[in-house]
Amino acid sequence: MKKICSLFLFLFLLSILAQAQTPQEIQIVDPPFWWVEMPVNELQLQLYGEELGHYRASVEYPGVEITAQYAVDSPNYLFLYFDISEDARAGTMPITLTRDGKSITLNYELKTRESQEGRHQGFDASDVIYLMMPDRFANGDPSNDSVEGLLEAADRSNPERRQGGDIQGVMDHLDYIKDLGMTAIWFTPIIENDMAAEYGAYHGYAATDLYRVDRRYGSNEEYKKLVEEAHQKDMKVIMDMIHNHIGDRHWWMDDLPTSDWVHDIEEYGTTNFRGAVASDPYASEYDSDKLMNGWFVKEMPDLNQKNELLADYLIQNTIWWIEYSGIDGIRMDTYVYPDQQYMARWAKEVLEAYPNFNIVGESWVNTVPAEAYWQYDEPGVDDGYDSNLPSVTDFQIANAIRQAFNEDFGWLNGLSKLYYVLSQDFVYADPMLNVNFLDNHDMGRIYETVGKDEDYFKMAYAFLMTTRGIPQVYYGTELMMGHENRGGDDEAWRQTMPGGWPDDDRSVFTEKGRTDKENEILDWISELTTWRKDAAAIHEGRLVHFVPENNTYVYFRVHEKQTVMVVMNANEEPYTFNRTRFAEILNGFEHGVNVVSGEKIDVSGDFEVSGKTTGVWELR
Numbered sequence: 001m002k003k004i005c006s007l008f009l010f011l012f013l014l015s016i017l018a019q020a021q022t023p024q025e026i027q028i029v030d031p032p033f034w035w036v037e038m039p040v041n042e043l044q045l046q047l048y049g050e051e052l053g054h055y056r057a058s059v060e061y062p063g064v065e066i067t068a069q070y071a072v073d074s075p076n077y078l079f080l081y082f083d084i085s086e087d088a089r090a091g092t093m094p095i096t097l098t099r100d101g102k103s104i105t106l107n108y109e110l111k112t113r114e115s116q117e118g119r120h121q122g123f124d125a126s127d128v129i130y131l132m133m134p135d136r137f138a139n140g141d142p143s144n145d146s147v148e149g150l151l152e153a154a155d156r157s158n159p160e161r162r163q164g165g166d167i168q169g170v171m172d173h174l175d176y177i178k179d180l181g182m183t184a185i186w187f188t189p190i191i192e193n194d195m196a197a198e199y200g201a202y203h204g205y206a207a208t209d210l211y212r213v214d215r216r217y218g219s220n221e222e223y224k225k226l227v228e229e230a231h232q233k234d235m236k237v238i239m240d241m242i243h244n245h246i247g248d249r250h251w252w253m254d255d256l257p258t259s260d261w262v263h264d265i266e267e268y269g270t271t272n273f274r275g276a277v278a279s280d281p282y283a284s285e286y287d288s289d290k291l292m293n294g295w296f297v298k299e300m301p302d303l304n305q306k307n308e309l310l311a312d313y314l315i316q317n318t319i320w321w322i323e324y325s326g327i328d329g330i331r332m333d334t335y336v337y338p339d340q341q342y343m344a345r346w347a348k349e350v351l352e353a354y355p356n357f358n359i360v361g362e363s364w365v366n367t368v369p370a371e372a373y374w375q376y377d378e379p380g381v382d383d384g385y386d387s388n389l390p391s392v393t394d395f396q397i398a399n400a401i402r403q404a405f406n407e408d409f410g411w412l413n414g415l416s417k418l419y420y421v422l423s424q425d426f427v428y429a430d431p432m433l434n435v436n437f438l439d440n441h442d443m444g445r446i447y448e449t450v451g452k453d454e455d456y457f458k459m460a461y462a463f464l465m466t467t468r469g470i471p472q473v474y475y476g477t478e479l480m481m482g483h484e485n486r487g488g489d490d491e492a493w494r495q496t497m498p499g500g501w502p503d504d505d506r507s508v509f510t511e512k513g514r515t516d517k518e519n520e521i522l523d524w525i526s527e528l529t530t531w532r533k534d535a536a537a538i539h540e541g542r543l544v545h546f547v548p549e550n551n552t553y554v555y556f557r558v559h560e561k562q563t564v565m566v567v568m569n570a571n572e573e574p575y576t577f578n579r580t581r582f583a584e585i586l587n588g589f590e591h592g593v594n595v596v597s598g599e600k601i602d603v604s605g606d607f608e609v610s611g612k613t614t615g616v617w618e619l620r
Contacts, residue, residue: 023104025049025097028251030211030313031320033109036088039353040319042067043082044312045095045108046257052078055097055104063088064110070309073258079309084110118231119326122358123184125432125470126539128529129238130182132170132475133441134190134217135202138500138509140168147215151249152197154216156501159491162202167218169500171226176509178233180478180522181529185230186238186331188441190217195247199299203441203490204240205333206247206300210317220324227326236328238360239321243314243346244334245300253301261310262301263293270294271302275336275365279373281383292339305342315346319353328357335361335374335392340385347376347388360391360435360470368396372427379429394434394469396421401438401463402449405456405570415553415570418463419545425468434469438477445474445493448482454521455612459568461525462614465532466557466566468543473529479508480521524596528616531595537562544585550575552609556585563619565592567609576608592617 022029028048053071057080068081080095090112097104123129139145139154145164146153154164167190177185189204192214199206204214213220227237246252252261271294277287295302305311321327330350335343347359363374372378373385374392400417407413412420425431438446438460450456457480464471476495483492499507507513514522532538541559552575553568563585569575579586592601595616601607609615 025104026106033111035111035113036090037113041083043084044316045080047078048076051075055099058096061093074255076255077257120354120357121236121328122356123236123329127183127470129184129186129472130177131440131472132187133494134187135163135165136494136496137165137475138169138173138497139164140172141166144216150194160200163496167222167226171229173509174233178235180526184236184238189240190223193247195249205242208247208250224325238329238331239327240331242333244337245296245302248299248301260304260307263304265295268293271296276370278336279370305339311342315349318350322354330359332361335363344388358390361389363392364395368424369427371396375429377429391433391435394436397436401460405450414551415568416548418553419548432468435472436464436469437472438464439474441494445481447480459614462616465528466538466616478522478525479518527596537564565617565619567615569609569611569613572611574608574610576606579606589619592619
């Protein structure tokens with residue numbers, strides 16, 4: 001009996017201790033914990049609870065001191081800044097909050113950092129990124145399709161609603177992705193989006209809690225496990241973030257910390273969606289304010305990064321996720337819409353903390369110079385702005401590909417579109433860091449765009465795998481996925497993967513579940529993409545291309561260990577190429593070996609290439 005009483009007493013004391021970690025008066029602590037021996041010494045704590053702004057904090061913990069504390073417009077917030085020195089050790093740090101003789105104690109955890117080996121690897125031109133939407137890829141855990149307290153449950157009868165895909169579904173199919181030849185995965189945001197069902201927030205770009213994985217996808221711990229499992233399979237993980245806006249059901253919106261935390265929609269309305277305004281030397285203040293201060297849509301409040309407390313919060317949130325999860329890179333959504341100086345500061349501080357890391361910014365603009373403006377230290381522009389951003393999303397390549405296979409050829413049309421867009425690479429600080437793509441979650445699928453022409457589809461994919469930069473492949477491309485007889489809405493190109501749901505009648509994740517054509521295309525894509533993994537000329541080689549003639553385009557990737565010849569012939573008929581024209585590269589080589597089929601091509605003289613083909617040969 002004594003043992004039982006002692007056990008109950010011990011459990012009771014444990015429960016009291018657990019409750020004491022976060023006092024009742026404190027409803028939210030962001031970030032929920034931190035680490036010692038971090039690459040940054042400063043920690044900002046955002047505390048939220050009734051009248052917390054009237055309290056003052058003190059701490060007695062070796063190696064830690066409070067450097068600043070701020071009460072703000074709302075009386076319910078208290079912002080604390082700490083300096084955590086190299087001498088600080090992991091443990092529970094008591095923070096005492098005092099008001100009018102009353103004290104409460106927050107026991108804040110400082111953790112030991114995990115080993116950094118194999119984490120935060122970055123990504124570069126040696127990678128191929130596989131993009132998917134977690135809600136649409138696979139449902140590995142049907143039990144989280146509906147979560148009590150969240151507004152929207154899965155509804156497979158409506159493609160505009162959540163379908164139930166989740167983190168477990170991605171983990172279940174990591175081998176499938178790896179076998180395609182992919183070396184990195186990026187999926188649209190997994191942060192909580194607790195928005196009304198009719199809004200359709202399955203896309204993830206309307207965050208309602210920046211420190212929490214949406215429970216319909218899983219948990220923070222499951223996301224961390226996904227990163228670890230991907231690393232074990234020699235794949236990297238890129239996290240999608242948004243600092244331009246939040247969802248209008250973010251808990252901040254019920255009680256904003258300051259009056260300028262978000263921009264006033266009555267004053268600015270919605271954005272003008274004209275990204276070029278940010279780099280326009282003649283832009284009006286009206287247009288600039290509209291771009292950067294207008295709301296993306298009426299359900300997405302636009303964050304004011306000029307507010308220093310908010311800017312610190314967002315930067316620290318980024319560092320927290322990198323440290324917690326071990327991710328290798330970030331794709332930052334709507335990069336051209338937030339405050340420019342803030343984005344430059346954010347990129348600089350993140351990369352100083354994690355030097356091997358990489359960031360790609362979504363820079364959806366319409367010209368090459370406007371795209372290049374957003375890459376770090378862009379040449380030829382003297383406006384004093386340096387974005388510090390390593391990589392940009394190369395929409396100009398994507399647009400050129402779409403035009404190349406949908407226009408009659410001429411001096412400026414057809415395959416010439418590819419030549420002319422690449423000929424402008426001198427405006428980039430490093431075009432090899434550009435992320436290239438055929439399509440993504442915001443665009444019609446490439447197979448549909450090229451008129452469901454299999455040959456053009458394969459030509460475009462081979463170009464993506466062999467041109468300069470970092471290729472990104474949208475899920476389903478390996479199956480030559482189209483639009484499934486839908487119109488031009490987002491859901492037309494955001495299908496679920498057959499076999500990702502327990503009640504699907506077939507699974508494209510297995511050879512038996514795919515059609516003969518799907519197996520044929522998937523095998524071809526896997527062969528080419530896997531070959532790319534070890535192709536030094538593609539990862540590091542210089543690009544040498546020749547002016548297109550008669551809707552043909554020839555280019556080489558040249559490296560001391562390897563030379564690759566790529567020949568694009570968009571004509572229906574075979575075309576004979578004059579070897580003399582390419583002698584500066586071909587001299588010394590007798591033949592090429594096709595990297596997919598293994599067939600040889602004789603390059604000791606003039607050579608012929610079949611119609612509607614992108615041939616890729618290693619020269620010998």
